[in-house]
Amino acid sequence: MAFTAADVKNLREMTGVGMMDCKKALTASDGDMDKAVEFLREKGLAASAKKAGRVAAEGMAYAAVIDGVGVVVEVNAETDFVGKNEKFVDFVKGVAATVAANKPADLEALMACKYNGTDLTVEQQQQEMVLVIGENIKVRRFAIFTEGVSVPYIHAGGKIGVLVNLKVEGDIDATAVGKDVAMQIAALNPRFWDKSQVSQDVLDEEKKIMMVQMENDPKMANKPEQVREKIVMGKMNKFYSENCLLQQEFVRGDVFTGSVEQYIAxxxxxxxxxxxxxxxxxxxxxxxxxxxxxxxxxxIAKMVKG
Incomplete structure (x- = not known):
């Protein structure tokens, strides 16, 4: 059965596969569109096994609130270019919607869920995306909040995704506050949320480093140990303000001057x-x-030798 340029175009639109591959598929299947789609899927799924070994470190981090459930996901691709691809972005949003609807316990459970709006599992839909886009694509991780008020923030088109969870009392809209806090987390990446989370081991290690630094400082070395201890305790407040979100200086000085904790209150x-x-x-x-x-x-040297 013969096929036309319009058939090639239609097959490309149906599958998202390149023109040359569509032409080969139609040739191999004597112009039968259904067989050509099957041919490409078989070829694509076979190719996806090879692509699965390739490093996927680009892609997108995405956060959203869907039907009251806060969701943040990371889906990886091989190139930054694909991370901006409309089909890829739609796939990431579909993964987030699947997480919100099913609330899976872990990544394995998520991959077995029916992908949002289809009869395929997330695993199968991921393989379909490998076929369509031609890169290794991998759903890497997710997290959800089902209680309280969640506020999402996506930085730099998906470089960073942040989901903040708040307890809100009174009939108020905390979205703007949540977004400001999320932006702070995106920008400064604090080690802890609050100083109460800092373990004794971490404090002891920090104190030890500070004491050694003073011993190596000629101006401090001769001071009595009690004095140095007091100086270290003062410096620990600086450690909290640098490493703990709620004790950090609120970055939007145009809005509020003080700590994040004080800004929220x-x-x-x-x-x-x-x-x-x-x-x-x-x-x-x-x-x-x-x-x-x-x-x-x-x-280049390998290519020249070849």
Whole structure:
């Protein structure tokens, strides 16, 4: 059966696969559109196994509140270019919607869920995306808040996704407050939310480092140990203000001068209610994934030898 350029175009629109591959599929299936789609799927799924070994450290971190459930997800791709692809972004949003609807216990459970609006599992839909986009794509992690008020924030088009969870008392809208706090978390990435979370081990280690620094400082070395202890205690407040979200200086000095904790209390009072920070999740795209370092000189040398 013969096929036309319009058939190739239609097949491309149906599958998102490149023109040349569509032409090959139609040739192999004698112009039968259904067989051509099947051919591409078989070819694509076979190729996805090879692509699965490739490092996917780009992609998108995404946060949203869907039907009252706060969701943050990270889905990886191999290139930053694909991270901005409309089909990829839609897939990420679909993963978030699936998480909100099913509230899976872990990643394995999520991959077995029916992907939002389809009869395919998330695992199968991920394989479909590999076929359509032509890169290794991987749902990496997710988190949800089902209680309280959640406020999402996405920084730099998906480089960082933050979800802040608040306890709100009184008939007030805490969205603006939550977003300000989320922006602070995105920008400064605090180690702890509150100084109460800092363990004794961490405090002891910090004190030890500070004491050694003073011993090595000629101006401090001769001071009595009790004096140095007092100085260290003073410096610990600086440690809290640098490392603990609620004790940090609120970055939006144009809005409020003081700590994040004070900003939340002040904003809630002005709104006529009470807001308590409960928890937050911060996902940064590709954090902790070892990216492949390309050696272009070596690549060119191999090509020349070949």
């Amino acid at each position: 002040d904003a809630a009072k002005k709104l006529g209610g009470k807001i308590t920070f409960v928890d937050a999740i911060r996902f940064e795209k590709g954090e902790g994934i070892e990216k492949k370092q390309e050696n272009f000189a070596e690549e």
